[in-house]
Amino acid sequence: MNKNKLHKISTLVDELPPSGIRAFFDLVLGMDDVISLGVGEPDFVTPWHICEAAVFALEKGYTSYTSNRGLKSLLEQIAIFIKKERNIIYNPENEILVTVGVSEAMDLVMRAILDSGDEVIVPEPCYVSYIPTVKLAGGNPVILETWELPGFKVTAESIEKLITPKTRAVVLNYPSNPTGASYTKKELESIAEVIKRNDVLLISDEIYDHLSYDIPHIAMPTLPEMKERTVYLNGFSKGHAMTGFRIGYACGPEKIISAMTKIHQYTMLCAPIVSQMAAIEALKNGMPEVKKMAREYNRRRRLLVAGLNDCGLKCHLPEGAFYAFASVESTGMTGMEFATKLLQQEKVAVVPGEAFGSGGGKFIRLAYAASLSDIEEAVRRIKRFVKK
Amino acid sequence: MDDILEILIQDARKSPAEIAEMTGKSEKEVADAIADYEKKGTILKYRAVLNPEHIAETDGAVRAWIEVSITPQRGAGFDSIAERIYKFSEVKNCYLLSGGFDLLLLVEGHSLQEVAGFVSQKLSTLENVTATSTHFMLKVYKENGDVFQNTEKSERLAISL
Ligand SMILES: Cc1ncc(COP(=O)(O)O)c(C=O)c1O
Numbered sequence: 059m060n061k062n063k064l065h066k067i068s069t070l071v072d073e074l075p076p077s078g079i080r081a082f083f084d085l086v087l088g089m090d091d092v093i094s095l096g097v098g099e100p101d102f103v104t105p106w107h108i109c110e111a112a113v114f115a116l117e118k119g120y121t122s123y124t125s126n127r128g129l130k131s132l133l134e135q136i137a138i139f140i141k142k143e144r145n146i147i148y149n150p151e152n153e154i155l156v157t158v159g160v161s162e163a164m165d166l167v168m169r170a171i172l173d174s175g176d177e178v179i180v181p182e183p184c185y186v187s188y189i190p191t192v193k194l195a196g197g198n199p200v201i202l203e204t205w206e207l208p209g210f211k212v213t214a215e216s217i218e219k220l221i222t223p224k225t226r227a228v229v230l231n232y233p234s235n236p237t238g239a240s241y242t243k244k245e246l247e248s249i250a251e252v253i254k255r256n257d258v259l260l261i262s263d264e265i266y267d268h269l270s271y272d273i274p275h276i277a278m279p280t281l282p283e284m285k286e287r288t289v290y291l292n293g294f295s296k297g298h299a300m301t302g303f304r305i306g307y308a309c310g311p312e313k314i315i316s317a318m319t320k321i322h323q324y325t326m327l328c329a330p331i332v333s334q335m336a337a338i339e340a341l342k343n344g345m346p347e348v349k350k351m352a353r354e355y356n357r358r359r360r361l362l363v364a365g366l367n368d369c370g371l372k373c374h375l376p377e378g379a380f381y382a383f384a385s386v387e388s389t390g391m392t393g394m395e396f397a398t399k400l401l402q403q404e405k406v407a408v409v410p411g412e413a414f415g416s417g418g419g420k421f422i423r424l425a426y427a428a429s430l431s432d433i434e435e436a437v438r439r440i441k442r443f444v445k446k
Numbered sequence: 447m448d449d450i451l452e453i454l455i456q457d458a459r460k461s462p463a464e465i466a467e468m469t470g471k472s473e474k475e476v477a478d479a480i481a482d483y484e485k486k487g488t489i490l491k492y493r494a495v496l497n498p499e500h501i502a503e504t505d506g507a508v509r510a511w512i513e514v515s516i517t518p519q520r521g522a523g524f525d526s527i528a529e530r531i532y533k534f535s536e537v538k539n540c541y542l543l544s545g546g547f548d549l550l551l552l553v554e555g556h557s558l559q560e561v562a563g564f565v566s567q568k569l570s571t572l573e574n575v576t577a578t579s580t581h582f583m584l585k586v587y588k589e590n591g592d593v594f595q596n597t598e599k600s601e602r603l604a605i606s607l
Contacts, residue, residue, distance in 0.1 A: 086605040096605035103600070186607045357453065357468035364467045407604050414607075430457075
């Protein structure tokens with residue numbers, strides 16, 4: 059038996075990262091009693107009324123497949139919710155698809171629209187799945203570096219410079235993981251202008267939209283002529299603290315949603331019905347809890363960012379999500395060195411910036427999805443660590 | 447609710463400086479707002495939240511909910527009789543309710559006998575009290591939004607992207 063041949067992995071997959079960051083992760087996961095500001099999910103448990111709806115669904119015997127697109131009542135509630143909250147109008151019959159999180163939705167869009175060699179512009183730093191999903195779909199990610207741009211924000215000019223005849227789409231995520239950056243209406247309008255002028259698609263990951271603290275969140279599809287050029291992704295993981303339910307949705311032009319549904323039908327069949335039932339409850343009655351959690355994050359945000367700047371770790375006030383993206387340049391260490399030593403010496407976990415793009419060497423990401431007391435203690439320890 | 451109040455409800459020991467940091471206000475603004483709330487009586491007092499079970503263990507404290515039926519008095523309705531009842535230091539909470547009885551009391555004592563004695567000698571002998579029904583508290587699960595039991599440690603990974 060030739061194991062090399064038998065267990066050979068496709069070149070495409072073989073060349074995808076996890077890279078150096080994996081070792082750091084293993085180090086964190088192997089340690090006890092760590093104060094963690096390293097998470098990418100809410101520290102809140104899903105509000106009970108939503109869990110209770112899931113329990114009730116099970117008791118009622120909701121254990122089957124649903125239609126590929128998702129339960130009719132869920133599709134309708136999504137349409138009602140985004141109309142009410144964001145003033146986006148989508149037809150639940152053919153412009154919305156329920157997915158297994160934004161993660162699946164992102165994968166589906168890329169596979170639905172890309173031919174081999176097509177280019178997708180992806181800003182860095184960014185959420186870790188964007189580049190691999192483009193590659194897995196046969197596309198070429200083109201990196202838009204925002205490391206040195208004010209507030210890590212994508213600008214119209216920075217997009218335009220990278221557009222080629224092969225560009226199919228631009229990915230935008232706001233509020234952003236990992237930087238927390240978000241955009242004013244004016245900034246979004248100028249980005250929309252480039253999208254329109256160049257006839258490319260915008261893939262807008264707005265999963266943190268309810269965690270916007272300083273700028274009222276404007277959804278891309280609500281800008282003039284943008285609805286037909288945007289695939290709008292959102293979900294329940296962040297705002298509603300439902301990461302483990304694995305549920306989200308994609309909205310967009312009928313033709314694209316229908317192509318995404320085709321792939322979803324063969325590869326996923328449907329999102330889990332219990333999660334769909336829970337999502338209906340979240341949409342109908344979840345906003346008061348979402349707003350309460352957002353108020354709580356907002357206080358932690360100010361506390362953490364003030365603490366970091368106090369330590370000499372330069373950090374702008376993030377406008378949304380639950381991350382602070384700080385520079386450790388003043389310490390003379392790289393983000394990876396800083397994170398590793400901080401973990402070993404003070405038992406505080408943060409994520410090295412290089413996890414979010416190769417230009418992230420001098421940054422760390424700190425999540426304020428942690429209790430106030432944990433954040434206060436973490437800041438004390440970081441202060442002590444930096445002084446050494 | 448105002449951010450400052452929401453923070454103090456969760457932790458009354460947060461200093462104006464800390465609250466200022468969390469809300470983006472100046473320390474003086476926060477201190478002034480708190481002084482104002484205290485003056486207006488919006489903030490009545492600050493106190494510690496104790497776990498009643500620990501107190502029961504150390505002091506042998508006993509608590510009971512008591513339903514009280516009363517005959518309202520001419521002119522004063524329920525208020526004057528309620529006052530006669532809530533002035534007893536054993537009465538920690540006192541509410542007027544709609545429904546099958548009138549007043550609901552939370553009564554605290556050092557022993558079963560003490561609470562029973564309060565009911566039989568002080569409460570039910572009051573002129574306008576027509577009936578009482580006493581329910582001794584066996585276990586506190588949640589009080590004023592605080593859950594009194596050890597919650598399980600979450601399975602959340604210490605690091606994720
Ligand atoms: C920007 C961004 N998009 C998508 C996701 C994944 O979301 P979901 O749980 O809906 O798959 C995350 C999770 O960390 C994220 O940060």
